[in-house]
Amino acid sequence: METHRVFVVRGGNPKHVTGPSSLKGLNVVTQAGTKYEEYLKALKKKIGFSLQTYPRDNDAVAQVIL
Numbered sequence: 001m002e003t004h005r006v007f008v009v010r011g012g013n014p015k016h017v018t019g020p021s022s023l024k025g026l027n028v029v030t031q032a033g034t035k036y037e038e039y040l041k042a043l044k045k046k047i048g049f050s051l052q053t054y055p056r057d058n059d060a061v062a063q064v065i066l
Contacts, residue, residue, distance in 0.1 A: 005036060008064050023049045029060040 009017045015026055024047045030036050032053035044051050054060040 005039070008061055010064060021047065023047055025049060027052065029054060029063045031055070031057040031060050 007017055007019075009015065016022060017026070020043055023043070027050045028040060028044075029052045030040055032055055037053055040051055043049075052063070054063070
């Protein structure tokens with residue numbers, strides 16, 4: 001199975017997220033226990049951003065739209 005990384009941003013992309021490097025200083029959420037969490041933890045060490053995890057993907061996405 002092949003999967004792809006996707007960034008979900010608020011409508012209008014007010015933080016101007018264009019890729020991983022533009023996450024510096026932002027709050028990032030993801031589903032816990034996934035390969036994306038592992039990827040973001042490694043990226044966080046290089047770039048520097050806040051990372052929060054949630055048990056379900058719907059919970060993570062809800063944080064973006066709140």
